[in-house]
Amino acid sequence: MKSRSGIQVMAGLIGMIRPLLSKMCLAVLMGCVGNLMATFITVLGAYGLTTLLGLTGGLKLSVIFTLLAVFSVLRGILRYAEQASNHYIAFKLLAEIRHQVFAALRKLAPAKLDGSDKGNLISIITTDIELLEVFYAHTISPIAIAIITSLFMSIFIGRFDVRLGLLAFVFYVIVGAGIPLVNGKLGSALGGQYRKQYGGLNTAVLDNLYGMEEIIQYQAKEKRLKNIEGYTDSLEKVNSRLKSNEAVQRIVTDAVILLAGASMLAVSMNLYWDGTVSFNAVLICTVAMLGSFGPVSALSALSNNLTQTLASGNRVLNLLEEEPVVEDVTDGAAAADGVIAAEHLDFTYSETDGSTRHVFSDFSAEFKPDRIYGILGKSGCGKSTLLKLMMRFYETDGGAITYGGKNVNEINTEALRRHISYVTQETFLFQDTIENNIKVAKADATREEVCAAAKKAAIHEFIESLPNGYDTKLSELGDSLSGGERQRIGIARAFLHDCPVIFLDEPTSNIDSLNESIILKSLHTEKKGKQILLVSHRKSTMAIADTVIEMN
Structure with a gap:
């Protein structure tokens, strides 16, 4: 079986989006606007505090409350529209992938499937394809949203001081790219192992169901149960390791976000003492920093499920790219009678x-x-x-x-x-x-x-x-x-x-x-x-x- 890197799998899966690219772009746009509105609800709170404190650069409270109401309502609407668009795209693509998979199976049959691992094949057709819904509905759009919103927030914070903008950008990259890449690299082998063992369990269950009469007749129940237990124990061990990685990832992500807020506060306060920025800049930049990690922290969390999703994607792509043992002749002669x-x-x-x-x-x-x-x-x-x-x-x-x-x-x-x-x-x-x-x-x-x-x-x-x-x-x-x-x-x-x-x-x-x-x-x-x-x-x-x- 061909083993691809996570980037190669994602590239292969993204290539299937072309027919629905316009809808995906619309979903990304709505997601960006919605997430920025969610972030600026907290930022507006900081502006309101600066206004109450009488600091320069504050907005009128009437303007702030109006924007808060508008942003709150639109955030909900845009979030719903973004998710609806992503799921529409995902289910359309899953239907198309299933069509392609069955077309590939028709092309490969019967020689390539002769004596093949039927349970593993069923796992690819069912659960592996279902897992791709996570990728299309909850991965592609969030990645684009995280990149765009992070760049926007880095520029927004950088308006107060370029160094603050660069600091924000570094932490966005660490949370949104560094942690997921490291976590994905550590868990990619486990994800592939989990999907392979899940397919093996399917095969074992099918064997036992079809051979139930023989199992009862020859009193082989204990042996067959031990066989199933071996698969489930092995699967549970891999799953436990994946869950452990997920817990570590969450702790590391939360720690880095807290460090980002503390760093922003420390650096901006230092600039304030130097007279480079005003105190309201310290308050707004710190609040903006802490309140803007939603899209990138979502990417960090995605890396846990993404290990299995990419393993499933690799298995599906392998099946779609598999060459038949015999290519059908479509332009040949008619079958002839005779010897x-x-x-x-x-x-x-x-x-x-x-x-x-x-x-x-x-x-x-x-x-x-x-x-x-x-x-x-x-x-x-x-x-x-x-x-x-x-x-x-x-x-x-x-x-x-x-x-x-x-x-x-x-x-x-x-x-x-x-x-x-x-x-x-x-x-x-x-x-x-x-x-x-x-x-x-x-x-x-x-x-x-x-x-x-x-x-x-x-x-x-x-x-x-x-x-x-x-x-x-x-x-x-x-x-x-x-x-x-x-x-x-x-x-x-x-x-x-x-x-x-x-x-x-x-x-x-x-x-x-x-x-x-x-x-x-x-x-x-x-x-x-x-x-x-x-x-x-x-x-x-x-x-x-x-x-x-x-x-x-």
């Missing part, structure tokens, strides 16, 4: 831990129309990988896959996959009706077409036996069905898709012999005008094949 050939294939998997696993070396085979080919072999010999290479989920390291003499890399990828019905080992079922789950293969299919496909897959009678038949709504992930029933729905999809090429990867591994024979008979009936590749480790399934290719 499908694997010519001198070489292929090696790159594992997530950096290791490699060699699968094919100079492998060749031909698959002609009107025939069923059985691909037989033990687990891990490359049977499923061969189908994935033919689907162009992966690129070959050497050799070629051809359809009717055309290299698969020169065929339009979408057209290629429309040309093939592919039944995988695990059939995914949506939380929808059985009919709609079968119609995934052909959205405009009629009920009659769906029933015909289900009969070929030996699932029609089972569906009809259900109280709501084809309108039966399945539970999440199809858990209300057995493994064999899910497989048969997957096979029904393949029959409904009615493509010239059918790939079946262990399609009957969970199906009893009676229903398997019905399905195999349907395949035999359907083979005219088609090429059917049937992967299995069971020799009995190979009885239907015209040709059997054994793989080692």
Whole structure:
């Protein structure tokens, strides 16, 4: 995973603001005016005190009270408008980021997601993107507001004496930039560690939920609980360290602000004794100094949440910038009928831990129309990988896959996959009706077409036996069905898709012999005008094949 500095992450996230830049500028303007009004409420109080004391340079009390009333009302209105604008921008951008993330996932699938850390991916899609709301609603605008208001207050104080203005500016930089940068540097690794461990916890929870039956059956509850506790304890330790950093940051910030007020008072009093400034300047500059740290102290506090936010932003940017294993061909030829050939294939998997696993070396085979080919072999010999290479989920390291003499890399990828019905080992079922789950293969299919496909897959009678038949709504992930029933729905999809090429990867591994024979008979009936590749480790399934290719 690429690791970016905080500045690089912020630059990447800020780059997404361009479409809403005008609204962001308006929010910054309202925030600046509102914060300056809040600061000058205290400054006006100082002016009122100088007026009551009869010092020169004081304002009329009527003017002061009028300005206080106006500033108080406008401060509330501007604060609301600024926050409303920032949240509007944030939620618009989060919607756009989600759209980009899902577009990236569609581009990366299926090869890049094959066997990936699903819990970590869910964490990126959900909580990581949600955390970016903090950045867009509560970080960008406050940074701009802090810079502008600090410059304005430095100039205001500097009108009494340049040295006082420079002193104020130094303390603004320390509180608004120095403390956040140091705190961010100390906590950046912890923020990234927290987000990574949070994703790991998600994965562990998903594992336990999906494997609940096995956990109960084999009495593995204690072991799995210890696994979860290990993640939560580790997460809590990191969180405690982050909270400790946050407490230290608050103490340091408050101490520096008090030091700034004391320094301003001491320096301005010294200038007063030298006759350089008046006493009202001492009072106004000290009050202005202490009352103007709101925007910069907010930046200092932001650095605590910002460590996690930037870690989340880095993970999201990594996903958006990740390159697919295989780029789709969009301007290629249409899928061609004819012989499908694997010519001198070489292929090696790159594992997530950096290791490699060699699968094919100079492998060749031909698959002609009107025939069923059985691909037989033990687990891990490359049977499923061969189908994935033919689907162009992966690129070959050497050799070629051809359809009717055309290299698969020169065929339009979408057209290629429309040309093939592919039944995988695990059939995914949506939380929808059985009919709609079968119609995934052909959205405009009629009920009659769906029933015909289900009969070929030996699932029609089972569906009809259900109280709501084809309108039966399945539970999440199809858990209300057995493994064999899910497989048969997957096979029904393949029959409904009615493509010239059918790939079946262990399609009957969970199906009893009676229903398997019905399905195999349907395949035999359907083979005219088609090429059917049937992967299995069971020799009995190979009885239907015209040709059997054994793989080692």
